Amino acid sequence: MRHKPLAALATPLRALVALIIAALAGAALAACGGSSSTDQNTLNILTWETYHDPAWLDAFTKETGIKVNAVNVGSADEMFAKIKANPNQFDIALVTSGWFDNYAKAGLLEPVDASKITSQPNPGFDWKSVASSGGKQYGVLYNWGDQPLAWLPGSIPNTPEMAKYLDPQGRPNDWNILWDPAFAGKVSIFDDPTSVLPMIPLALGINDPYHLNDQQFTEVQNKLNALRPQIKRLTSGFNDQTTQFANGEATIGYLNNIASVAAMKKEGKTLEVNNEVKQGVPAWSDNYAITKAGAKKADSVYKFINYTMTIPWQARFIANSGNSGTLSLEQAKSSDAVAAGLNQEALDATLIPATASGEAFFAKMRFFQPVEDLNKRVDMWNQFKLGIAS
Numbered sequence: 001m002r003h004k005p006l007a008a009l010a011t012p013l014r015a016l017v018a019l020i021i022a023a024l025a026g027a028a029l030a031a032c033g034g035s036s037s038t039d040q041n042t043l044n045i046l047t048w049e050t051y052h053d054p055a056w057l058d059a060f061t062k063e064t065g066i067k068v069n070a071v072n073v074g075s076a077d078e079m080f081a082k083i084k085a086n087p088n089q090f091d092i093a094l095v096t097s098g099w100f101d102n103y104a105k106a107g108l109l110e111p112v113d114a115s116k117i118t119s120q121p122n123p124g125f126d127w128k129s130v131a132s133s134g135g136k137q138y139g140v141l142y143n144w145g146d147q148p149l150a151w152l153p154g155s156i157p158n159t160p161e162m163a164k165y166l167d168p169q170g171r172p173n174d175w176n177i178l179w180d181p182a183f184a185g186k187v188s189i190f191d192d193p194t195s196v197l198p199m200i201p202l203a204l205g206i207n208d209p210y211h212l213n214d215q216q217f218t219e220v221q222n223k224l225n226a227l228r229p230q231i232k233r234l235t236s237g238f239n240d241q242t243t244q245f246a247n248g249e250a251t252i253g254y255l256n257n258i259a260s261v262a263a264m265k266k267e268g269k270t271l272e273v274n275n276e277v278k279q280g281v282p283a284w285s286d287n288y289a290i291t292k293a294g295a296k297k298a299d300s301v302y303k304f305i306n307y308t309m310t311i312p313w314q315a316r317f318i319a320n321s322g323n324s325g326t327l328s329l330e331q332a333k334s335s336d337a338v339a340a341g342l343n344q345e346a347l348d349a350t351l352i353p354a355t356a357s358g359e360a361f362f363a364k365m366r367f368f369q370p371v372e373d374l375n376k377r378v379d380m381w382n383q384f385k386l387g388i389a390s
Contacts, residue, residue, distance in 0.1 A: 038296055040066075040297050040299065041067060042069070043068045043069070043091045043294070043304055044068075044069045044090045044091050044092075045068060045069070045070050045071070045090060045093065046071055046072075046073055046079050046082060046083065046092070046093040046094065047071070048143075048286060049237075049238065050317075050320065050321035051070075051072075051286075051317070052070045052308075054070070060308075063307075064303060068304065071090075075192055076098070077194065079093055079095065079099075080099060080102055087291060090294070091290070091293050091297055092289065092291070094286045094288060095109075095138070095139055095287050096284055096285070096287075096368060097368040098194070098368030098370055100130075100131060100289075100370075103289065104134055105133075108291060109290060110138075110294065110295035112138060112139065112289075112290065116306075117302070117306065119309045121140070121326035123324065123325075123327070123328060123352075124358065130368065131289075139285075139288060140287055140309075141287050142288050142309075142325070143317075143325055143326070144285040145283065146258070146275055146281045146284075147195055147199070147257075147281065148258065148273040148274055148281055149175065149252075149254065150245070150254075150260070150261075150271055151253075151271075151273075152270070152271065152272070153272055155251035155252060156252075161180075161182070162180075172274060173277055173278050174278060175202055175254075176203050178203075178230060178252065178253070179203075179227060184229050184230055185229070186249075186252060187227070187250060187254075188241055188244050188250035188253025188255075189254050190235045190237070190241050191234040191236055192256075193377055193380075194368070196254060196381075197377055197380075197381065198366060198368070200223050200224050200227075201216065202279040202280050204216075204219055206219075206220075207280070209280075209282065209366055210371050210372070217380075224381075225384055228387065232249065234385065235256070237256070238260065239263075241255070241256050241260060242263045245264065245271055246269055257323075258323075258351055259321055260322075262350075275364070276360075276364045277364065280366045281365060282366050282368070283365040284367065285368075288305050311340070312336055314327050315327065315332065315336070315338075315340035318342055318347070318350060319340070319341040319342040319343070319346040322346075324350045324351045324352055325352075327352065328355070329352055329355055329356055332347055332350075333347070
């Protein structure tokens, strides 16, 4: 997940944007044979890059007779805008934690019937609480991850001034290192306020990065603006940030997706990460959510969800993408997972091994939640972006 945000567009344009994206969504579905019909043997889903490979979907169709048209989005707010603009166009959406209140208040989703989920995800944390709204569960976990502090080996100056940012092992362990003048023009940040802004209050020592009072909001805005000299340009998406680190344009930053580590390794390069930064680490989950249109195709929808929750599907997804999926560490090491391609090297590139630490690991996670004022945050982000390339 997590790429360039539609919500970063100016507020007055949102109505026009909603119409444009609805048209684009329809065009994308038409191009791949999709429709908004009530055909029980056709599912239209909004998903993320690397989540649903066409060859995998073809195998599902061959086995079940159910055709799946998948359209990728670039951000959580783009997904919400597309569903809201045309509620009947899609049957399933991979909704990000922190956004379920928006969908529920707009009446866009059907609560999940947990009794129809044949394999409940067990990654080691309470994923249901961030996939719910108003006491109702609206999502089923498909993938999760954090957004850690990342750096290139050898890029941290060996100076006394750096010591205050490092842990006993000499690794960066403080978000405030991103503001140090030693990294002017070398910090990597991606263009997404939903994902990036929670890190700023954490750097300030604010424990809850999703519910700021007026004074904290001002502090966050000042802290964010102070980051400008550190950033040459904002990246757009997972691949762009991976390239920025790989070519040395950036040496340290706030990482969009842990999959960058595996991608760079394939190129013979190393990207170090700290998933347990002392102030806490923003984290996300992407969850299957059923639209009102999808509820009319419940049998096909649940058949598809359950098919993609099996160990072979998840193991292949994890191995190919470097994401963490839904498997527990035990499941990820099973013979079924290994047979599907999830070898030890691929597993080590994910967050799954870290879950063996249990609460010591998850206690640092700050999973996305609904924020106090989304529009105010977007406006703050737009002001910050002025003068920064993207």
